[in-house]
Amino acid sequence: MRASLLQIDVNEDESVDSRRVRVVSLVREQAGADLVVLPELWTTGAFAYEKFGREAEPLEGPTYEAMAKAASDAGVWLHAGSIPERAPDGALYNTSVVFSPSGELAAAYRKIHRFGFDKGEAVLMGAGEELVTVGLPGKPGEPGTTIGVATCYDLRFPELFRGLVDAGAETLVVPAGWPERRRAHWTLLAQARAVENQAFVLACGTAGTHAGVPQAGHSIVVDPWGEVLAQAGAGEQVLTVEFDPGKVAVTREQFPALKDRVLGLAAPRR
Numbered sequence: 001m002r003a004s005l006l007q008i009d010v011n012e013d014e015s016v017d018s019r020r021v022r023v024v025s026l027v028r029e030q031a032g033a034d035l036v037v038l039p040e041l042w043t044t045g046a047f048a049y050e051k052f053g054r055e056a057e058p059l060e061g062p063t064y065e066a067m068a069k070a071a072s073d074a075g076v077w078l079h080a081g082s083i084p085e086r087a088p089d090g091a092l093y094n095t096s097v098v099f100s101p102s103g104e105l106a107a108a109y110r111k112i113h114r115f116g117f118d119k120g121e122a123v124l125m126g127a128g129e130e131l132v133t134v135g136l137p138g139k140p141g142e143p144g145t146t147i148g149v150a151t152c153y154d155l156r157f158p159e160l161f162r163g164l165v166d167a168g169a170e171t172l173v174v175p176a177g178w179p180e181r182r183r184a185h186w187t188l189l190a191q192a193r194a195v196e197n198q199a200f201v202l203a204c205g206t207a208g209t210h211a212g213v214p215q216a217g218h219s220i221v222v223d224p225w226g227e228v229l230a231q232a233g234a235g236e237q238v239l240t241v242e243f244d245p246g247k248v249a250v251t252r253e254q255f256p257a258l259k260d261r262v263l264g265l266a267a268p269r270r
Helices: 016-027 049-055 062-074 152-156 159-164 179-199 246-254
Strands: 001-009 036-037 076-085 090-097 105-110 132-136 145-149 170-176 199-202 208-210 221-224 228-231 235-242
Touching: 001 016, 001 049, 001 179, 001 199, 016 062, 036 170, 036 199, 049 076, 062 076, 062 090, 076 159, 076 170, 090 145, 152 170, 152 179, 170 179, 170 235, 179 199, 179 221, 179 228
Parallel strands: 001 036, 036 076, 145 170, 170 199
Antiparallel strands: 001 235, 076 090, 090 105, 132 145, 199 221, 221 228
């Protein structure tokens, strides 16, 4: 299976409309890939809090329409990153959308863990409540994979990924707007989530600067043993990698650690 992670440069000198047109072109250029992944909040920037309300869209708004068409034109499964979604009741969510190669909506995921410690996203956005997985068929005679969808700050919460694995996830896809000052955590956590869940991790970040916050870039693909298959640099880049979805089942059979999970233990007394 071939995946292309589009590490988009998000900066304040480019309008949302211009960036959307540019990203559509980049997605179309990935024809021949099986899966294309965009970063978190690439329309506005993950730290451009003042833009969230101003640039928020209904789920089936202009970005949705553009990405659905791009997926169809390229004939790829497209994880279109996330947008600031304005729900019918007016609430805002950090919402990811996944499209099939025919441009149909396959899934939408509202980010569960909101970053900000009682400010920023944590107070501006509502929290999602549902885990989301999507089954991607393989080529004839080859295994497909089930992707588990998470977003940026979610990467710090291993219980979410355990839930995705319990729901059948074999490839964990994480769009992000991760800051440069915590780039070491980005790489470490991507590898940890791969190793502990014996799954592939495809983590796609942004380049550029969001509201004065330099972005980490360094999108990364990790295999079920924690080996880094590919990693981008700091700037805008298309990171393309071939991976074998069948390696997940082989790894889980050869080293069946997931079978030894012990759940429901009482917390120790203090």
